[in-house]
Amino acid sequence: MFRYSLTRAVGRLCRAEEWVGVVLATALAACAPVPPAVNQAAVQPANQASAPAAVRPADGPLPVPPNLVALAQPAGQKRLTASAASQSYWPLSQYFETQRNEAYCSVASSVMALNALGIRRPESSQYADFPFFSQEDFFHGIDPQVANAAQVSKEGMTLDQLSAALSTFPVEVRKYHGADLSLDQFRDLVRTTTQHNDRFVLLNFRRVEIGETGGGHWSPLAAYDAASDSALLLDVARYKYPAVWVPVTQLYAAALAVDSVSGLSRGIVVIGKRPN
Structure with missing residues (x-):
């Protein structure tokens, strides 16, 4: 038992x-x-489309056109380290932003430059103990008749409009329509400005002229490379394209493109510290 x-x-x-x-x-x-x-793809139905992300390159959501050189690539890095006109890159890269929405490219470019200038910053609604220029607060001191958040969220800003909006801040603002500059003047303006860390080029251009997909856009130019005659575009639509080197001749053509809202050519706004 x-x-x-x-x-x-x-x-x-x-x-x-x-x-x-x-x-x-x-x-x-x-x-x-x-x-x-x-292995998962092997069991998917034959008529099921592949996810778009699967075909996107590792260096950006959209393929970089062959005429451009991505900063992240070895050739792009070499241009930056060899450039004698790259002083704008360092402060701008420290405050690099992605635009909040698809029409805020001018706003993102502006707050990057304002923070990079090292001027006195306003109180921030996001960071109570740390003054900071932000896209959320950008329009607080700007006359709504000049520019306002609701309108800009739909239409963006023209060259004249952004120049007027930036004049509200304690900075020096100079605007140049592309049609008012020769190619040599455009190149010299980019080269001389990017040699400094206390003034910055904000470029208003049309993407198609540089081989990219899209329409009008704003982004800062952070460096100029004489050997390749190209400038470094820090694209604030980082979800769409990475930072790239663009031939100056193509940037000039993109700045000559007419803005359908203003009926005028696009161009450059230079923002810097006010002289003492």
């Missing part, structure tokens, strides 16, 4: 161990890594 009871007890224990083993295996399977995407 004792032997029979012992045998039944051992049997129950073995079955219990088997049950624990099954539960443990199931739990481990739940924590296991998801199979590689290639």
